[in-house]
Amino acid sequence: MAFIPEIHAILITGRTLRQGVGVADGKDSDVYKKETSLVELSSSTMEMLGLKHGDSVEISTDFGVGRFLCRKGDLPEGIIFIPYGPPANRLTRDATEGSGMPGFKGIPCKVRRRKT
Amino acid sequence: MRRLENIVCSFCGSLCDDIVLEIEGNTISKVRGGCAISRSKFLSPIDNEVPLVDGKEVDFSEALDAAVEILAKARHPLIYGLSSAGSEAQAAAVKLGETLGASIDSTSSVCHGPGTVAKQLVGLSTCTLGEVKNRADVVVFWGCNPVEAHPRHFSRYSVQAKGLNTEGGRRDRRIIVADVRRTATAKAADIFLQVEPNGDFQVLTALRAVLSGNELRGDTFGGISRDEILNTSSVLQDAEYGVFFFGMGLTMTRGTHYNVQQALSLVHDLNEKTAFTVIPMRGHGNVAGAETVLTWQTGYPFGINFSRGYPRYGPGEFTVTDLLCREEVDAALVVASDPAATLPARAGEYLGKIPTIVIDPNYSATAKFARVFLPSAPIGVAASGTAYRMDQVPLPLKKVIDSKYPTDCDILLAIDKGVVECFAYKVALSMTH
Ligand code: SF4
Numbered sequence: 001m002a003f004i005p006e007i008h009a010i011l012i013t014g015r016t017l018r019q020g021v022g023v024a025d026g027k028d029s030d031v032y033k034k035e036t037s038l039v040e041l042s043s044s045t046m047e048m049l050g051l052k053h054g055d056s057v058e059i060s061t062d063f064g065v066g067r068f069l070c071r072k073g074d075l076p077e078g079i080i081f082i083p084y085g086p087p088a089n090r091l092t093r094d095a096t097e098g099s100g101m102p103g104f105k106g107i108p109c110k111v112r113r114r115k116t
Numbered sequence: 117m118r119r120l121e122n123i124v125c126s127f128c129g130s131l132c133d134d135i136v137l138e139i140e141g142n143t144i145s146k147v148r149g150g151c152a153i154s155r156s157k158f159l160s161p162i163d164n165e166v167p168l169v170d171g172k173e174v175d176f177s178e179a180l181d182a183a184v185e186i187l188a189k190a191r192h193p194l195i196y197g198l199s200s201a202g203s204e205a206q207a208a209a210v211k212l213g214e215t216l217g218a219s220i221d222s223t224s225s226v227c228h229g230p231g232t233v234a235k236q237l238v239g240l241s242t243c244t245l246g247e248v249k250n251r252a253d254v255v256v257f258w259g260c261n262p263v264e265a266h267p268r269h270f271s272r273y274s275v276q277a278k279g280l281n282t283e284g285g286r287r288d289r290r291i292i293v294a295d296v297r298r299t300a301t302a303k304a305a306d307i308f309l310q311v312e313p314n315g316d317f318q319v320l321t322a323l324r325a326v327l328s329g330n331e332l333r334g335d336t337f338g339g340i341s342r343d344e345i346l347n348t349s350s351v352l353q354d355a356e357y358g359v360f361f362f363g364m365g366l367t368m369t370r371g372t373h374y375n376v377q378q379a380l381s382l383v384h385d386l387n388e389k390t391a392f393t394v395i396p397m398r399g400h401g402n403v404a405g406a407e408t409v410l411t412w413q414t415g416y417p418f419g420i421n422f423s424r425g426y427p428r429y430g431p432g433e434f435t436v437t438d439l440l441c442r443e444e445v446d447a448a449l450v451v452a453s454d455p456a457a458t459l460p461a462r463a464g465e466y467l468g469k470i471p472t473i474v475i476d477p478n479y480s481a482t483a484k485f486a487r488v489f490l491p492s493a494p495i496g497v498a499a500s501g502t503a504y505r506m507d508q509v510p511l512p513l514k515k516v517i518d519s520k521y522p523t524d525c526d527i528l529l530a531i532d533k534g535v536v537e538c539f540a541y542k543v544a545l546s547m548t549h
Contacts, residue, residue: 010313012296012297012313014297015264015399017153020127020265020267021153024127024153024156024157024160026479063460063462064461073297074297076296076310086461089458089459089461090461092460094441097372097432100226100229100418101226101229101230102459103368104364104368105364106368106369106370
């Protein structure tokens with residue numbers, strides 16, 4: 001089966017329980033580092049890109065690019081989710097459009113399978 | 117072994133005040149009643165850090181002097197963070213901000229700040245979490261995920277909690293969740309509205325339109341079908357006592373404060389038909405306190421500048437992301453917060469280009485590139501103080517063990533004293549020449 005090498009999606013960043021535990025444990029803790037370098041993709045997105053749990057993807061936005069390990073999430077097609085943390089912050093919008101609030105949710109992005 | 121009851125956990129805005137701690141010597145050995153995050157918070161070792169200047173270990177007083185020197189020399193310093201500090205430290209930070217003519221902002225600007233702007237426009241019909249527990253039969257969670265971010269919110273206050281008029285707990289409540297993702301919170305809902313990304317304003321507008329007797333034209337609104345809108349609107353109106361919690365799914369998406377303005381207006385409209393209240397689902401333990409203290413001290417909740425000698429308010433101008441991305445500040449003092457790990461990368465990286473001072477019980481990502489690191493006693497563990505719960509109820513945080521370091525409040529007051537002395541010396545010097 002031929003896989004699509006890259007898809008366009010919308011990025012949402014947010015809290016997870018393990019990310020919260022990581023914050024309390026310390027930002028150098030394994031739990032924090034591991035949780036914040038994961039991206040959740042829907043099953044159909046993973047299928048389209050030919051990905052399995054734990055495979056590496058490259059995600060890029062107008063603001064930056066980063067590499068993440070993927071896991072399956074209960075998400076609508078076209079939406080991807082990354083827990084808050086420094087890797088996600090390389091992709092978020094730093095312009096606040098006069099509100100003081102950067103763009104942490106709803107950011108257009110590209111997801112590309114990395115060669116293994 | 118000492119056993120302490122009714123201790124407040126200050127990690128998140130729920131401020132659960134029923135934690136039981138067992139203490140052996142000067143170490144917390146057991147945490148009962150808390151969630152996984154709370155256990156990590158209380159069981160983390162303290163006093164593991166040392167004061168640093170340029171990455172080298174120094175005496176505390178030397179680090180303090182270096183901090184004073186940086187701030188006294190700065191033309192436009194920024195004071196940022198404060199949401200995990202006690203309210204006494206927050207007040208001390210305002211005092212220092214005024215002395216310095218600094219900009220002062222809390223993490224509010226990157227979480228619920230837009231909600232606060234909306235609150236200033238619409239007003240807030242609100243209540244305490246005690247009322248939610250005892251009275252709420254319809255509970256809305258819009259763009260928030262308490263199951264993961266406030267793990268005990270459901271059981272203590274909003275969903276399973278049993279109260280005077282809600283003896284059946286979960287059975288006596290209808291739960292509505294609106295989110296882009298089917299989160300763990302959404303899985304517990306009676307009605308789940310799976311909103312399109314950036315579609316919240318449309319959904320809220322459609323709900324308001326139906327409530328005010330208008331006919332909907334169109335089939336879907338922000339990803340929600342007409343039938344779902346009609347059904348949700350009737351559940352909202354049928355509430356005996358409804359509560360609307362909202363989170364960053366509204367404040368961080370396109371429209372920011374307009375989304376929240378629409379949500380607060382929806383609650384306002386619902387009060388024409390029944391009793392409805394709204395509570396912002398605040399994240400950090402004392403971010404509500406940061407807004408409260410800054411407001412009572414300066415008149416404004418966040419994004420404040422003292423450079424003219426009096427406070428000016430400017431979301432988008434004096435807020436942390438804008439000040440750092442525009443490279444407008446020449447020194448930063450970060451209190452109990454980790455902007456390098458939480459702000460967009462460009463903003464965080466600028467902190468590495470200017471002299472940055474960090475006051476924190478833990479060696480954070482920001483501390484790694486800070487010029488000065490001052491370890492402090494962790495609030496609610498080795499320092500006492502006050503924190504405001506998400507419903508604005510102030511609760512006392514207890515000191516349960518000892519730290520060798522001062523509290524962040526004492527450190528801020530010491531820096532302020534040092535800066536005042538520096539400024540007085542400069543004036544005296546200029547008069548002799
Ligand atoms: S829900 Fe929040 S305040 Fe309550 S114990 Fe957990 S982290 Fe602490």
